[in-house]
Amino acid sequence: MPTSTLTREGYATIPPSIREALDLQPGDQVEFVVDGDRVLLRHAETDLKELDGFLDHSGDEAVSVDAMNDAIRRRACSDSL
Numbered sequence: 001m002p003t004s005t006l007t008r009e010g011y012a013t014i015p016p017s018i019r020e021a022l023d024l025q026p027g028d029q030v031e032f033v034v035d036g037d038r039v040l041l042r043h044a045e046t047d048l049k050e051l052d053g054f055l056d057h058s059g060d061e062a063v064s065v066d067a068m069n070d071a072i073r074r075r076a077c078s079d080s081l
Helices: 016-021 065-079
Strands: 030-035 038-043
Touching: none
Parallel strands: none
Antiparallel strands: 030 038
């Protein structure tokens, strides 16, 4: 079972195996859900209304899933500053 050590500042590193299992990337936001003495870690849900107009896109061509994920990550990074 992967473990992590809590720092004095309250930081803990998410072990690589957990990041891979959840496909967590730099800039992703996570949620902590407390259930008794257990905590569930998951991708934070994003309100899609917040992303309106965020993609640099014009025209009628489709936007790729990768472009959408990049836009969501950029938004998450800018919100955390």
